[in-house]
Amino acid sequence: MKHYDVIVIGSGPGGYVAAQRCGEGGKRVLLIERDHLGGVCTNWGCIPTKSLLHAAKLYVHAKHAHQFGIHVKEVSFDLAQAMAWKEETVNTLRSGIAYLMKQSRVEVITGEAVCRDASHVQVGEELFSCDDLIIATGSTSAPLPVPGSNQTHVLTSDGMLELKKVPRRLAVIGGGVIGLEFASLYASLGAEVHVIEMLDEILPMADSDCAKTMRRAMKEITFHLGCRVNAIDGKTVSWEEQDGKSGSCEAEVTLVSTGRCPNLTGIDGIGLDITQGAVAVDNRMRTNIPRVYAVGDVTGRSLLAHSASAMAETAVASILGKPRQMRWHAVPWAVYSLPEAAGCGLTESEARKLGIDVQTASVQLRSNGRFLAEHGKKAPGICKVVIDRDRNLLAGVHLVGSAASEIIWGAAALIEAELRPGDIREIIFPHPTVSESIRDALYALDDADKEQHHA
Amino acid sequence: MKHYDVIVIGSGPGGYVAAQRCGEGGKRVLLIERDHLGGVCTNWGCIPTKSLLHAAKLYVHAKHAHQFGIHVKEVSFDLAQAMAWKEETVNTLRSGIAYLMKQSRVEVITGEAVCRDASHVQVGEELFSCDDLIIATGSTSAPLPVPGSNQTHVLTSDGMLELKKVPRRLAVIGGGVIGLEFASLYASLGAEVHVIEMLDEILPMADSDCAKTMRRAMKEITFHLGCRVNAIDGKTVSWEEQDGKSGSCEAEVTLVSTGRCPNLTGIDGIGLDITQGAVAVDNRMRTNIPRVYAVGDVTGRSLLAHSASAMAETAVASILGKPRQMRWHAVPWAVYSLPEAAGCGLTESEARKLGIDVQTASVQLRSNGRFLAEHGKKAPGICKVVIDRDRNLLAGVHLVGSAASEIIWGAAALIEAELRPGDIREIIFPHPTVSESIRDALYALDDADKEQHHA
Numbered sequence: 001m002k003h004y005d006v007i008v009i010g011s012g013p014g015g016y017v018a019a020q021r022c023g024e025g026g027k028r029v030l031l032i033e034r035d036h037l038g039g040v041c042t043n044w045g046c047i048p049t050k051s052l053l054h055a056a057k058l059y060v061h062a063k064h065a066h067q068f069g070i071h072v073k074e075v076s077f078d079l080a081q082a083m084a085w086k087e088e089t090v091n092t093l094r095s096g097i098a099y100l101m102k103q104s105r106v107e108v109i110t111g112e113a114v115c116r117d118a119s120h121v122q123v124g125e126e127l128f129s130c131d132d133l134i135i136a137t138g139s140t141s142a143p144l145p146v147p148g149s150n151q152t153h154v155l156t157s158d159g160m161l162e163l164k165k166v167p168r169r170l171a172v173i174g175g176g177v178i179g180l181e182f183a184s185l186y187a188s189l190g191a192e193v194h195v196i197e198m199l200d201e202i203l204p205m206a207d208s209d210c211a212k213t214m215r216r217a218m219k220e221i222t223f224h225l226g227c228r229v230n231a232i233d234g235k236t237v238s239w240e241e242q243d244g245k246s247g248s249c250e251a252e253v254t255l256v257s258t259g260r261c262p263n264l265t266g267i268d269g270i271g272l273d274i275t276q277g278a279v280a281v282d283n284r285m286r287t288n289i290p291r292v293y294a295v296g297d298v299t300g301r302s303l304l305a306h307s308a309s310a311m312a313e314t315a316v317a318s319i320l321g322k323p324r325q326m327r328w329h330a331v332p333w334a335v336y337s338l339p340e341a342a343g344c345g346l347t348e349s350e351a352r353k354l355g356i357d358v359q360t361a362s363v364q365l366r367s368n369g370r371f372l373a374e375h376g377k378k379a380p381g382i383c384k385v386v387i388d389r390d391r392n393l394l395a396g397v398h399l400v401g402s403a404a405s406e407i408i409w410g411a412a413a414l415i416e417a418e419l420r421p422g423d424i425r426e427i428i429f430p431h432p433t434v435s436e437s438i439r440d441a442l443y444a445l446d447d448a449d450k451e452q453h454h455a
Numbered sequence: 456m457k458h459y460d461v462i463v464i465g466s467g468p469g470g471y472v473a474a475q476r477c478g479e480g481g482k483r484v485l486l487i488e489r490d491h492l493g494g495v496c497t498n499w500g501c502i503p504t505k506s507l508l509h510a511a512k513l514y515v516h517a518k519h520a521h522q523f524g525i526h527v528k529e530v531s532f533d534l535a536q537a538m539a540w541k542e543e544t545v546n547t548l549r550s551g552i553a554y555l556m557k558q559s560r561v562e563v564i565t566g567e568a569v570c571r572d573a574s575h576v577q578v579g580e581e582l583f584s585c586d587d588l589i590i591a592t593g594s595t596s597a598p599l600p601v602p603g604s605n606q607t608h609v610l611t612s613d614g615m616l617e618l619k620k621v622p623r624r625l626a627v628i629g630g631g632v633i634g635l636e637f638a639s640l641y642a643s644l645g646a647e648v649h650v651i652e653m654l655d656e657i658l659p660m661a662d663s664d665c666a667k668t669m670r671r672a673m674k675e676i677t678f679h680l681g682c683r684v685n686a687i688d689g690k691t692v693s694w695e696e697q698d699g700k701s702g703s704c705e706a707e708v709t710l711v712s713t714g715r716c717p718n719l720t721g722i723d724g725i726g727l728d729i730t731q732g733a734v735a736v737d738n739r740m741r742t743n744i745p746r747v748y749a750v751g752d753v754t755g756r757s758l759l760a761h762s763a764s765a766m767a768e769t770a771v772a773s774i775l776g777k778p779r780q781m782r783w784h785a786v787p788w789a790v791y792s793l794p795e796a797a798g799c800g801l802t803e804s805e806a807r808k809l810g811i812d813v814q815t816a817s818v819q820l821r822s823n824g825r826f827l828a829e830h831g832k833k834a835p836g837i838c839k840v841v842i843d844r845d846r847n848l849l850a851g852v853h854l855v856g857s858a859a860s861e862i863i864w865g866a867a868a869l870i871e872a873e874l875r876p877g878d879i880r881e882i883i884f885p886h887p888t889v890s891e892s893i894r895d896a897l898y899a900l901d902d903a904d905k906e907q908h909h910a
Contacts, residue, residue: 013886024901041886042824046824046886046887047824047828047887050824050825050828050829050887051828051829054523054828054829055520055523055524055525058516058517058520058523058525059520059523059524059525061513061516061517062513062516062517062520062525062527065510065513065514065517066536067536067540068509068510068513068514068536068537068540069510069514069532069533069534069535069536069537069538069539069540070510070513070514070517070530070531070532070533071529071530071531071532071533072517072527072528072529072530072531073527073528073529074526074527074528074529075525075526075527076525076526076527077524077525077526078524078525078526079524080524081521081522081523081524082523082524083524084524085522085523085524085831086828088831089827089828089831092827092832093824093827096822304885304886305886305887306883306884306885306886306891307883309886310881310883313881324881327881327883330882330883331883332883332884332885333885334885334888342885367551369497369501369502369505369548370505372544372547372548373502373505373506373509373541373544374505374506374509376543376544377547403858403861405885405888406858406861406862406888406889406890407861407862407864407865408885409862409865409882409884409885409888409890409891409893410862410864410865410868412882412883412884412885413865413868413869413872413874413879413882414868414872416874416878416881416882417868417869417872417874419868419871419872423871424868426765426768426779426782426871427785427864427867427868427871428761428762428765428782428785428786428787428867429761429787429864429867430759430761430787430788430789430797430860430863430864430867431468431496431501431759431760431761431764432501432502432505432760433789433860433861433864434861435861435864436761436864438864446479
């Protein structure tokens with residue numbers, strides 16, 4: 001029986017980063033993956049969607065650039081070619097991870113891992129032992145428990161990445177990040193898209209002003225809010241509205257994007273504390289079993305690739321004897337739709353629920369020089385800041401508009417560095433950039449203050 | 456004679472921000488502008504160039520998106536229409552500034568200001584007095600002292616914004632930000648472009664690895680480095696190379712972008728300390744004359760729009776009785792060419808010149824998931840970090856690649872917040888973004904360290 005310092009189960013952005021950091025830290029590591037290196041993120045999530053969304057954006061730009069003086073005849077989109085580009089990207093990154101594992105002296109095997117106890121993992125016929133075990137088994141699309149959801153045209157995100165042609169009509173059940181990215185993708189490519197969301201607003205993690213701006217910006221998509229889907233009868237998706245009325249739409253393809261469930265197969269026999277279907281962990285990513293850690297989606301916390309990597313680094317810190325805590329208050333997120341949205345920290349309503357004395361201010365991006373130069377004065381876009389008044393700290397930044405995904409990291413830096421709004425206003429932002437809207441929103445706080453005092 | 460608390464001369468991003476902040480601070484302010492509100496930045500600089508560069512990027516993308524599955528027939532570019540879009544953007548922002556001035560209760564007059572002394576300014580027949588005077592007269596393109604540079608086809612950046620058609624061949628004398636942006640613009644639109652730079656490398660403020668990457672990325676442009684132009688004979692631009700060889704190229708249009716000179720007209724009679732052609736100031740933006748401040752390009756320091764605004768806010772802080780110092784160490788810059796470049800803080804060679812114990816690391820962006828998904832594995836792109844080892848601080852961040860201009864603000868925040876490299880590595884960057892390359896470069900430092908120890 002081969003022994004390792006650390007065994008990692010699952011090679012997504014939680015698992016491969018955990019394995020890499022352990023390897024770099026001098027540990028002897030075994031990484032077990034049942035499918036492709038990179039997990040959902042690299043193979044069926046972040047990366048393939050971004051490849052396709054980029055293609056879709058270029059297509060939209062090519063079609064609608066008359067106002068800038070660009071005239072094209074006959075623009076067509078070849079989905080198969082875009083899918084091939086996506087495949088190439090995925091393959092390159094997958095090889096990149098394999099190379100990284102080699103560099104970090106991580107052994108990789110393919111197979112279904114079954115934990116025998118906290119220090120023994122079986123893969124096929126072979127049994128391996130370890131001192132520390134890191135569970136990074138990820139998650140799977142949650143099934144939709146309604147009649148008709150098992151039909152072949154009712155897909156998860158995986159299926160949406162394999163479509164051979166753009167559907168004429170697409171129904172998207174669930175208006176979260178995944179739902180919205182696919183809605184944007186296929187709407188850009190010409191599909192008539194209906195998004196059916198159970199809650200009153202799309203993008204539950206977004207500030208409500210941003211979510212509203214997103215809906216306004218994605219005017220080619222029809223949103224059905226507060227609607228609970230109760231059946232998919234053939235091509236007809238039916239729902240019930242909050243007031244009891246019913247509605248429906250026809251769709252060639254239906255995407256179910258109502259959430260994801262932690263993957264517990266193979267790890268459920270060793271006495272782990274499973275709470276609400278996920279492996280319970282503390283802020284050092286320790287499970288209830290000594291020397292067994294869990295990171296990423298399987299913990300049910302912050303189902304984002306970069307959160308998984310941060311959890312992995314937190315777990316490894318303990319294993320390498322330099323314990324640290326996972327910090328959850330400055331995790332950015334982004335939606336790579338057209339337009340993009342991104343946020344970091346608390347939304348206004350989250351802050352209010354926590355009893356924080358909140359101050360907020362927003363700027364419309366049409367007042368921003370670069371945004372105006374690139375999108376004109378009618379394009380929707382917003383930047384909103386949330387301030388914790390008692391502590392005089394920036395608590396949240398929320399953006400809808402071009403480059404939002406690339407701008408938002410700085411908000412994580414500001415929140416982590418605990419800079420005061422007054423200090424941030426003294427930072428020199430490059431002009432002209434959309435990023436300046438953060439500073440402008442902070443200046444708008446004064447006006448918001450004055451208005452509050454007048455009221 | 457009308458009296459004001461503050462008179463501001465010039466309404467660029469130095470002057471109008473100074474006027475606005477004084478107005479918001481309760482001061483009675485007069486803003487004097489000889490031409491259009493917004494100065495060079497809004498009317499002949501940042502904003503019009505960004506409008507045109509965006510159009511050029513869309514044009515290039517429309518032509519070269521086959522690999523993503525986008526096929527277009529007959530792409531054409533209508534320069535007049537792009538110029539009209541640019542004009543509309545400029546007009547909108549100009550009106551925006553006028554509105555801001557009204558909101559801040561700033562009086563604006565149009566005319567050529569002549570300072571009579573530190574507290575009296577004449578405009579035409581009228582004389583105005585003030586307690587504090589802020590000089591924000593900006594700069595003008597430096598003339599090129601060689602024979603033939605007065606021909607009508609030899610233009611400054613202003614002229615380049617009024618071209619009626621794309622020149623077949625364009626010579627750009629000076630490979631700084633302005634030169635490179637116009638080179639990129641017109642090369643994208645089909646011109647054959649030659650950039651002639653006196654120094655050994657383009658973009659003097661950029662890290663040399665980034666400048667090199669830029670040249671590699673802009674392969675359709677011909678760069679002539681270490682070449683001093685000595686004549687423009689008709690359409691022939693002639694130069695001498697460092698080894699004494701001579702060279703030349705033919706060009707329908709020649710852009711002179713060899714630098715800018717402070718505008719001293721109207722302010723030179725009051726005894727200001729003028730050093731190397733610019734108004735000398737201390738770090739509070741005070742000139743040698745009490746209650747006379749100078750901000751922006753006229754000071755000859757950091758000729759960037761956002762630097763001018765920061766200088767303005769620094770000067771106003773003194774006037775409002777809350778003095779602060781201008782901080783020069785975290786001023787970001789960006790080049791909005793295709794691809795973009797941006798930087799903040801010290802380059803490697805600047806840091807070495809300062810005697811700092813420097814450590815650097817770079818990552819090629821083709822290893823970055825988003826960059827790969829959007830540009831493929833052959834596209835040049837780089838992220839480089841410069842560390843001050845003695846102080847264990849991030850000293851500089853340098854980027855070439857998509858969204859560089861929108862990413863770089865966070866580097867200013869990190870440098871201002873004096874975060875340690877170890878702290879920055881714990882910040883959660885959103886995945887997949889190009890911004891992650893900053894974190895990856897910081898992780899690469901360890902490897903760089905190991906190599907140094909082995910050496």
